[in-house]
Structures are given as C-alpha cells and as structure tokens.
Amino acid sequence: MGFGAAELREIPSLCHVFQRTVAESGDAVALRTPDDAVSLTWRRYGERVRRLAAGLHALGVRRGDTVALMLANRPEFHLLDVAAFHLGAIPFSIYNTSSAEQIEYLFANAGNRIVVCEERFLPLVGKVDRVVCVDGAPEGTISLAELENTETPGFDFDSAWQAVGPGDVLTLIYTSGTTGPPKGVELTHRNLTYSMGAALESPDIAAAVEGGRVLSFLPDAHLANRYFAHYFPIVSAATITCVADPKAVVAALPAVRPTVFLGVPMLWYKIKAGIEQAVAAQPGVRRAIAEWALGTGLSTVHAQAAGAPLSRWSRLRHRVARRLVLDRLLVRMGLDACVLPISGAAPIAVDALNFLMATGLPICEGWAMSETSVHGTINPRHAIRPGTVGKAQYGAELRLADDGELLMRSPALMRGYRHDPGRTAEAIDEDGWLHTGDIATIDADGYVSIVDRKKELIINAAGKNMSPSNIENTLKSASALIGSAVAIGDRRPCVVALITLDPDAAAAFAERHGLPADPAVLAGNPVLRGEIADVVERANARLSRVEQVKEFTVLPVHWEPGGTELTPTMKLKRASIAETYAAEIDALYRTPS
Numbered sequence: 275m276g277f278g279a280a281e282l283r284e285i286p287s288l289c290h291v292f293q294r295t296v297a298e299s300g301d302a303v304a305l306r307t308p309d310d311a312v313s314l315t316w317r318r319y320g321e322r323v324r325r326l327a328a329g330l331h332a333l334g335v336r337r338g339d340t341v342a343l344m345l346a347n348r349p350e351f352h353l354l355d356v357a358a359f360h361l362g363a364i365p366f367s368i369y370n371t372s373s374a375e376q377i378e379y380l381f382a383n384a385g386n387r388i389v390v391c392e393e394r395f396l397p398l399v400g401k402v403d404r405v406v407c408v409d410g411a412p413e414g415t416i417s418l419a420e421l422e423n424t425e426t427p428g429f430d431f432d433s434a435w436q437a438v439g440p441g442d443v444l445t446l447i448y449t450s451g452t453t454g455p456p457k458g459v460e461l462t463h464r465n466l467t468y469s470m471g472a473a474l475e476s477p478d479i480a481a482a483v484e485g486g487r488v489l490s491f492l493p494d495a496h497l498a499n500r501y502f503a504h505y506f507p508i509v510s511a512a513t514i515t516c517v518a519d520p521k522a523v524v525a526a527l528p529a530v531r532p533t534v535f536l537g538v539p540m541l542w543y544k545i546k547a548g549i550e551q552a553v554a555a556q557p558g559v560r561r562a563i564a565e566w567a568l569g570t571g572l573s574t575v576h577a578q579a580a581g582a583p584l585s586r587w588s589r590l591r592h593r594v595a596r597r598l599v600l601d602r603l604l605v606r607m608g609l610d611a612c613v614l615p616i617s618g619a620a621p622i623a624v625d626a627l628n629f630l631m632a633t634g635l636p637i638c639e640g641w642a643m644s645e646t647s648v649h650g651t652i653n654p655r656h657a658i659r660p661g662t663v664g665k666a667q668y669g670a671e672l673r674l675a676d677d678g679e680l681l682m683r684s685p686a687l688m689r690g691y692r693h694d695p696g697r698t699a700e701a702i703d704e705d706g707w708l709h710t711g712d713i714a715t716i717d718a719d720g721y722v723s724i725v726d727r728k729k730e731l732i733i734n735a736a737g738k739n740m741s742p743s744n745i746e747n748t749l750k751s752a753s754a755l756i757g758s759a760v761a762i763g764d765r766r767p768c769v770v771a772l773i774t775l776d777p778d779a780a781a782a783f784a785e786r787h788g789l790p791a792d793p794a795v796l797a798g799n800p801v802l803r804g805e806i807a808d809v810v811e812r813a814n815a816r817l818s819r820v821e822q823v824k825e826f827t828v829l830p831v832h833w834e835p836g837g838t839e840l841t842p843t844m845k846l847k848r849a850s851i852a853e854t855y856a857a858e859i860d861a862l863y864r865t866p867s
Contacts, residue, residue, distance in 0.1 A: 277509055279480075279668075283471030283685075287463040288444060289360050289435040292508050296320035299511035302485070306515050308526045312349050316511060319353070321421065324431050326357035329421035331429050333388060333404050337362030337437070340384045340446065344368045344391035344399070345772060346518040347490045350408045350418065352504060354390050355494075359444055359463075360435040364448035366458075367495040371836025374398045374411040376456075380448055383458050383692055423535040435819040445498045446692060447644040458692030459497075459644045463494040466501070468669070469649040469686040470509055475668035478638075478655040482614035483510040486533030489526065491517040496843055498618060502536050521588035521778075524548070527608030534614045539747065540844065542637070546626050547754035547779070549603060549633065567599035571632030579628075579660060600634045609635060614655065616640060621724060621743055623751035624660045625816065631658070639663050641724060645668075645701065645708055649686035651722050662721040672716065673707075679728055680714040681707040730848060732763045738820050745769060745813075745821050746846075752816075753809040754779040758833050758840070760851055761823070762859055770862040772855055773806060774833050796831035825862040829855070 277291065285291055291573060300317030307313075314322070333343060341358045343365055345351045351367075358365035366384060368377060378400050381389075387403040393410045411417035444463045448456040473479045482581040483506055490503035507514050515530045518521050524545065527535075537545070553564045574592045577584055584592070617627070617639045630637055641663035642650030651672070653664035666672050671683040683706050690698035702708050713725040723730070726741035733739055745761040749771065757776035763769035775793055784791040787801055796802045806828055814822040833839040839851050852859065 277471075277474070278695075279474035281471070282474060283354070283468045283510060285467050287435075287438040287442065288439055288467060288505065288508060289438045289463075289733055292323070292356060293320070293435065293469065295511050295836060299485075302511055303513045303566055304507070304511070305313070305352055307349065307515065307546060308515055308517060308522075308529060312516075314349060316399045319356075322353050323357045323360060326353055327360045327431055327434065328426040328429050329424040330354075330357055330363070330388075331361060332424045332426045333406075333416075333421075333435070335361055335363050335388060337434075337442070338364070338387075340364045340366060340386035342366060342368060342381060342384065342386045342389045342391075342402075343494070344370065344389060344395045345408065345494070346370065346392065347492075347494070347499075347516045347520075348408075348518055350390075351494055351516075352490075352514065354406075354408075355445075356505065356508075359438070362433070362434065362438045362442050363445045364446060366448070367493065367843035368448075369493055369495045369502075369840050370395070371834065372398070373836075374835075379455060380458075383448075384446055404446055429560055438463065441689075443689065445486045445500065447500075448495065449644060456584070457694060457697060460689040460692050461497075461644075461647055462689050465647040465688065466505055466685050468684075469501075469647040470506055472649055472668040472670070472686070473506075474509075476652070476654070478614060479652075482612075483507075483512055484532045486510060486512040486613075487515065487530055487611075488534050489515050489517055489530055489532050491520045491523040491526075492538070493842060494538070496619075497644045497648055499538055502534060502616075504535075527831045528606070529608070531608055531611040533611055534616070535609065535612050536616045536618060538619045538844065539617060540750070541625070542617055542622060542628055542630060543751055544754060544778075545607065546629055546751075549607075549629075552603075552606075558779060564599050567595035568629075568632055569636065570665065571600055572593040572628060575628050579658075596634060597755075600632075603633050604635065607633075613639065615759050616652070618642070621747055622844070623747040625748075626751040627660045631660070641712075641722065643708075643710060643761075645688045645710075646682060646684060647686040647688070649684050650682065653721075659721050662717075662723045664722065665720045666674045672722065674716060675709070678713045678715070678725070679712045680712045680722070680724070682710060683707050732761065732769070733765065734763050734769070734820065735765055736820075740769070740821050742848075745771070745817060745823065748813045748816050749773070749810065749823070752813040753805075755783060755805065756809065758846070760846055762852070762862070766863065768824040770859065771810070771823045772858065773828050773853065774831060775828065777832050780832075793832050794830035797828040803828060825865045827858050827862060829858070 296316050304312040304316040304319040342361055355365040377398050389402050390406040393407055407415040408422050433572050440463050443460050445461055447459040488503045492499035494500055517526050556564055570591050608828045612809050615635050615637045617637050636655050638653040642648045642653035651664045651666050673681050687708055711728045713728050715723045726743050731739055744760040746759040749757050749759040758774045760772040761769055781791040810823050836842045
C-alpha cells in the first residue's frame with residue numbers, strides 16, 4: 275500500500291492521495307460495472323478527472339463552491355466527485371428518493387448553482403444555473419462528453435489541486451432527518467484522511483482494503499458508501515464495482531468476491547434467509563449434513579463468545595463442517611474472500627449475527643456517525659462480541675454522560691452543520707465532545723453497546739425503559755417476510771407493533787399460496803396473518819416479558835425509503851408514523867389480550 279496510517283492522517287488533502295495512487299497503480303482497474311461495459315484503470319480515471327475538472331472550471335466552479343450530484347451508483351459519480359474536489363469545490367449527493375420540495379431545501383442550504391444528474395431526475399432539479407446530464411443531452415443541459423471536452427485556456431489543473439488544503443470542505447452529508455429538516459454535515463479533507471488513517475491502524479482493515487475489491491451499491495448521499503466505496507479505494511487502489519440497482523447486489527457478489535463488504539442489517543437478514551432457504555431445499559441426507567454443519571458452526575461461535583477453549587474434538591468437527599458445507603456456502607454467496615464483512619447504520623439482531631458468523635463470516639458490527647466521518651468503534655475481527663459495536667478506533671475518545679449518552683471527541687469530528695451555528699453548538703460542546711444522541715454502555719474491556727437513541731426509548735406505563743429498536747430487530751430477524759416493524763409502547767401498558775411486509779418476500783409468499791401480491795390483499799389474508807403471528811411468537815421467545823409484542827397489525831402498504839414513514843436510509847420517522855397510524859395504534863390497545 276502506498277500510504278501508512280500515520281502518513282495518511284497528516285497528508286494535505288484527498289487530492290494528494292488520489293494523484294499518488296494514480297501514479298503508483300495506474301494499470302490496475304479502478305472503476306467497473308458488473309458486466310465490464312465500463313472498466314477504467316486508475317490512469318484512465320486520473321485522465322478523465324483532469325478533463326472533467328477543466329470542464330467544471332469552465333462552468334465557473336471554484337474553490338469553496340458546491341456541486342450537487344443526483345446519480346445512481348455508476349462510474350460517473352466517482353469521476354465527477356473527484357473532479358470537483360480537485361478544484362477545492364464541495365461535491366455532495368442527493369438521495370434519489372427525495373421530493374422536489376426536499377431538494378429545493380437542500381439546494382438552498384448548500385447554495386449550489388450546478389447540478390450533475392441523470393435524465394430521469396431532471397423534473398426534480400428546480401432552478402439552478404447549469405445542469406450536466408450524464409446519460410443524454412436534453413435541451414437546456416450540458417452532456418458529459420461536452421463537459422469533458424470543453425476547452426479551458428489558462429486553466430492550471432495541478433495548481434488547482436495542490437492549493438486544496440486539510441481545512442477545505444470535502445463534502446456535505448445531509449442527515450436523513452427523522453425529526454425536522456436535514457442538517458448539512460460539513461466534512462473536511464482533514465476529517466476524512468484522519469478517519470481513514472485511524473482505520474488503517476487496524477491490521478484487519480489494512481489487509482482488507484489493500485488492493486482489494488469493493489461494491490458501491492448504497493446511496494452516495496450516505497457517508498458509509500462514500501467512505502468504503504469511494505474515498506477508501508482512493509487510498510488503497512481497490513477496484514470499485516458500481517451496482518446501479520441495489521436489489522442486484524446479492525447476485526453480483528459471486529462475480530466480484532469483495533474483500534470489504536458493508537451491509538445494513540436488512541441485507542444481512544436477506545442473506546441469512548437465503549441460506550436457510552437453500553439448506554431447506556436440499557434433499558434428505560444433504561439437508562441433514564448442512565444442518566449439522568450450521569449447528570457445529572453455531573456451537574463454535576457460542577463457545578468463542580463465552581471465552582471457552584475448544585476441545586480437540588470440537589476443532590476437528592468444525593474443520594469437517596467447514597470443508598463439507600460452510601466454506602462452500604461462502605463461495606456460493608461470493609463472500610469467501612471477504613476479509614472484512616461489516617454491519618452498520620443500524621443495530622443487527624444478535625441471533626442473525628451469530629447465524630452468519632456460524633457460516634464463517636466474521637461480521638464486525640461497528641458504530642459511527644456522519645458527524646464523526648465514520649470514525650468510531652468496530653469489533654476486532656478476531657475478538658467479536660455480538661451485541662456490541664466493538665471498541666474505540668485509534669484516536670477516538672469515548673465517555674458516557676450522566677444520563678448514559680455516548681460522547682465522542684476526535685480530530686475526525688465535522689467542522690459543523692452548514693449555516694447552522696446554533697445546532698452545531700448543541701452537538702459539540704465547548705470541550706470538543708460530540709453529544710451523539712445514543713444511549714450506550716461501555717464494559718471493562720472497552721466494548722461499547724448501543725442501547726437506543728436517547729429520544730426514542732420506550733418508557734411504559736409501569737416506568738420500564740425499553741429499546742424499541744431491539745424489539746423491532748428481533749421481529750425483523752425472525753422472518754424475511756417483515757419489511758419494517760414499529761414497536762409502540764411509550765406511556766402505554768404493553769408493547770404492540772405495526773408491521774409492513776417485505777415486497778420480495780411477500781411476492782414469493784403470495785405465489786406459493788396462490789394469492790395476489792398486492793399488500794392490501796395480503797394484509798387481510800388469514801394465512802398470511804397466521805404466518806406473521808408465528809413470527810411474532812418466535813420473536814417474543816427471545817424477548818423479556820415486558821418487551822414482548824402483545825398485539826400487532828399488518829399494514830396494507832409497502833413503505834418506501836424517503837417517504838412519510840422512512841428516511842432515505844431506512845430509519846423510522848416515529849413521530850410521523852404515530853400520527854399517520856394513530857387509529858391503527860389505538861385499535862391495537864382496544865384489542866382484548
């Protein structure tokens with residue numbers, strides 16, 4: 275690798291990192307699509323960045339200006355984002371599910387005059403000075419080819435990028451806004467290079483990213499995807515495979531065989547369900563062997579978590595299980611080369627984590643925020659403690675406030691919220707501690723467990739504190755049929771749940787039972803309700819008595835990211851849900867238990 279951990283933390287900007295990677299790894303593939311219709315080496319990537327930067331400069335983009343990107347996961351995003359920050363400009367991404375009204379608010383806060391987008395997003399763009407369209411040239415827009423071939427006499431590309439410094443803003447990340455309007459998190463070059471340099475202090479992370487393979491499929495408006503599938507490959511010369519349709523990512527895994535793979539819990543639940551279905555479909559003896567192997571793997575995981583030494587017989591049995599079944603499962607999933615499988619963005623159910631670890635996937639759950647530049651905590655690959663988000667990374671200071679809120683201090687903390695000094699001061703106190711809003715515990719070995727969001731804890735009528743996300747994750751991990759679950763119970767006598775169906779799993783269920791896939795039909799079907807009742811019963815068996823769901827309803831709709839109920843990152847908009855479904859919630863509490 276061209277960069278040491280300490281060196282990266284002190285390098286002037288990501289421009290310097292990019293230029294050195296291009297010089298040292300020019301012949302390696304940098305950007306590609308799954309079918310290799312597009313495949314660019316680092317040298318070609320660098321050449322196109324140079325030309326696109328000149329084109330953006332000709333449009334008037336200068337240091338400190340903002341450039342909006344409305345793109346799916348495609349190579350053009352990487353080219354244009356890097357070109358913009360080489361000018362000292364601030365490229366930022368918009369969730370593709372955003373409404374015109376939301377986009378108008380974001381653009382007003384960002385102050386951008388230029389938008390780069392796909393043709394399908396043009397109706398949402400609103401009033402800006404110039405629009406660059408990457409997949410066509412409708413009237414009033416500039417094509418990507420035109421931008422890339424614009425003559426710019428007197429423009430000095432090298433002087434432009436060399437003038438970019440550590441304090442310049444690299445990007446804006448707009449929080450998903452579960453309550454109130456999104457906040458624009460300003461992250462500098464220094465923030466991100468420090469965060470990545472701190473990550474490289476972990477030998478596991480360093481081994482996984484060096485010359486590795488990553489998939490870009492999560493939204494680039496979410497910092498996690500930018501970090502692992504855009505910024506870190508610039509450091510490590512990894513190959514990025516862009517998957518435009520996130521539903522196709524599981525199918526793309528076997529061909530890519532990523533060395534680093536970040537999945538949100540819902541994706542890991544789908545992978546778990548796929549393994550269970552594949553095992554269940556095996557004939558007689560083969561199914562029995564597969565179930566034995568998974569059971570052996572699970573026993574090993576439990577023993578390791580308890581710190582118990584494995585007997586010689588247990589180690590031999592596990593080696594046989596791996597050879598016969600588990601290693602083949604990983605190959606079939608396309609995760610056999612994955613050194614660093616990560617779960618983040620939301621808590622993952624412990625039983626699902628244990629199941630996946632039993633297959634041989636050392637999933638490292640971690641915690642970080644946009645405000646911390648993905649600098650936070652992560653489980654060490656060889657010392658994973660399910661149910662925790664691991665230990666503080668190099669340079670991250672953690673402590674708990676009197677009420678249990680997790681506080682963090684780090685050189686990677688954001689510069690602030692854009693044009694919002696008031697909320698910046700609320701988030702970061704005078705001593706430099708970020709008040710994260712997460713209630714947590716820290717054990718004697720430094721492992722952090724996130725209880726829940728400070729403002730989302732359920733306190734029932736008897737005064738019992740509960741984590742709604744723990745209840746919801748237990749429900750979702752019990753069956754792939756559940757798309758979203760909302761635990762209700764604040765100041766109420768018991769917990770009830772609103773449930774929506776996962777569109778793909780619901781369609782498969784409907785086909786098996788000869789039913790229409792329409793959620794409005796399925797929600798009222800007694801067979802479907804019986805299946806969900808069984809799921810709730812299984813989940814309740816893993817919850818304490820006070821957490822158990824007493825009543826539930828299946829809503830006749832699918833919730834979409836960016837809608838009334840979910841943020842673009844799939845977080846629940848609890849206040850909006852409570853208001854929208856007040857009648858359904860009240861009806862659940864009128865149902866005799």
